[in-house]
Amino acid sequence: MSGKPKLHYFNGRGRMESIRWLLAAAGVEFEECFLETKDDLTKLQKDGSLMFQQVPMVEIDGIKMVQSRAIGNYIAAKYNLYGKDLKERALIDMYVEAIIDLNELLMMHTFQPEDKKQQHFANLVDKATNRYFPVYEKALKDHGQDFLVGNQLSKADVQLLESLLMAEECKPDILDKFPLLQSFKARISNIPTIKKFLQPGSQRKPPLQEKDLQRVMKIFH
Amino acid sequence: MAGKPKLHYSNGRGKMESIRWLLATAGVEFEEQFIEKKEDLEKLRNDGYLLFQQVPMVEIDGMKMVQTRAIGSYIAAKYNLYGKDLKERAWIDMYVEGTTDLMGMIMYLPFQPADTKEKNLALIIERATTRYFPVYEKALKDHGQDYLVGNKLSWADIHLLEAILMAEECKPDILSAFPLLQAFKGRTSNIPTIKKFLQPGSQRKPPTDEKTVAMVKKIY
Numbered sequence: 331m332s333g334k335p336k337l338h339y340f341n342g343r344g345r346m347e348s349i350r351w352l353l354a355a356a357g358v359e360f361e362e363c364f365l366e367t368k369d370d371l372t373k374l375q376k377d378g379s380l381m382f383q384q385v386p387m388v389e390i391d392g393i394k395m396v397q398s399r400a401i402g403n404y405i406a407a408k409y410n411l412y413g414k415d416l417k418e419r420a421l422i423d424m425y426v427e428a429i430i431d432l433n434e435l436l437m438m439h440t441f442q443p444e445d446k447k448q449q450h451f452a453n454l455v456d457k458a459t460n461r462y463f464p465v466y467e468k469a470l471k472d473h474g475q476d477f478l479v480g481n482q483l484s485k486a487d488v489q490l491l492e493s494l495l496m497a498e499e500c501k502p503d504i505l506d507k508f509p510l511l512q513s514f515k516a517r518i519s520n521i522p523t524i525k526k527f528l529q530p531g532s533q534r535k536p537p538l539q540e541k542d543l544q545r546v547m548k549i550f551h
Numbered sequence: 552m553a554g555k556p557k558l559h560y561s562n563g564r565g566k567m568e569s570i571r572w573l574l575a576t577a578g579v580e581f582e583e584q585f586i587e588k589k590e591d592l593e594k595l596r597n598d599g600y601l602l603f604q605q606v607p608m609v610e611i612d613g614m615k616m617v618q619t620r621a622i623g624s625y626i627a628a629k630y631n632l633y634g635k636d637l638k639e640r641a642w643i644d645m646y647v648e649g650t651t652d653l654m655g656m657i658m659y660l661p662f663q664p665a666d667t668k669e670k671n672l673a674l675i676i677e678r679a680t681t682r683y684f685p686v687y688e689k690a691l692k693d694h695g696q697d698y699l700v701g702n703k704l705s706w707a708d709i710h711l712l713e714a715i716l717m718a719e720e721c722k723p724d725i726l727s728a729f730p731l732l733q734a735f736k737g738r739t740s741n742i743p744t745i746k747k748f749l750q751p752g753s754q755r756k757p758p759t760d761e762k763t764v765a766m767v768k769k770i771y
Contacts, residue, residue, distance in 0.1 A: 400644035423621035428603045
């Protein structure tokens with residue numbers, strides 16, 4: 331029996347990926363229990379493991395935690411990735427909430443029907459480069475520090491890196507106009523725990539391919 | 552000049568209502584600047600007031616805070632509505648995320664096409680009575696205390712009361728199978744600051760009607 335956190339989700343990024351990133355960045359080893367069929371989900375629902383009948387679910391410190399934000403907050407606070415006081419936490423929360431919004435757009439890219447793909451892509455690029463990235467570029471420019479908040483690594487940096495990499499998967503040159511985000515990306519990627527997570531063989535999940543879409547939809551619908 | 556928090560949003564519930572509830576419960580007086588037309592929103596954007604070009608925005612303690620959850624977490628922590636330790640906060644966060652999902656469904660109902668309204672309303676009622684309310688009913692039953700977490704009023708309780716009242720607006724007898732939630736509703740509504748907020752003339756906003764829907768669509 332291990333004391334390691336145990337993640338329950340399908341074998342893909344989805345809403346669990348940010349949690350994998352956080353745990354990995356904090357250097358916390360974790361186990362994963364993959365849902366492969368609808369029956370796997372039904373079993374978890376029936377045995378009362380899922381508070382609102384949904385995954386992600388993470389068994390951690392004796393609690394079966396659900397709701398990705400709640401889980402992310404707990405891990406960040408526990409492993410000192412949440413700033414040093416209330417105001418730093420406020421800033422981290424603001425940054426992370428916006429990243430979550432951007433990630434939704436990025437993740438939805440694969441799920442778009444053919445006739446909507448181009449428009450969705452255009453909207454995604456517009457929002458990333460006009461609404462979100464400029465904020466983080468400016469934050470780094472204004473204080474000139476290595477990390478977004480409080481001159482130390484926080485949940486905001488980890489989630490931003492995740493998002494930058496996902497955005498580049500959608501459009502490889504998307505960071506062209508953001509030199510500070512480019513150096514941020516390199517710098518944070520080099521943090522030992524994160525560097526390890528970015529290597530092949532880690533628990534980081536690849537982007538969802540269209541061929542996997544059917545399989546995933548069958549589990550949840 | 553006031554040291555009071557200042558809320559920027561349209562004159563309606565939307566995503567700001569939960570924040571009004573929190574401030575009111577904490578006994579914090581606040582001001583509101585209503586966005587009435589698109590130009591008001593554009594002005595806020597052009598002045599650089601909105602970090603991600605969106606509202607809600609709350610001016611509080613020298614910050615222009617955006618993102619509903621960030622604002623809620625800050626207020627809850629500041630006014631001691633976030634439990635006493637990390638684990639209590641975890642439970643509060645889980646409960647609040649659940650009621651956020653439920654209230655999100657209810658909030659969007661007036662904006663759905665007319666021919667889907669009936670179906671969506673049925674889904675809301677099903678989710679409320681089979682997915683969400685049973686969780687909170689059970690929580691209260693298991694520990695037998697007055698509040699959801701840590702035997703003390705928290706954001707989770709305030710958010711649940713708000714969700715219950717919104718759900719009752721959809722279906723007045725929606726709590727019929729949940730005796731403990733009924734008692735919870737009675738009890739929590741009687742907390743002096745909350746009781747005051749529930750009275751006419753408070754800053755609590757009425758349910759979203761067709762007029763509000765039209766206004767909101769024009770602004771955003």
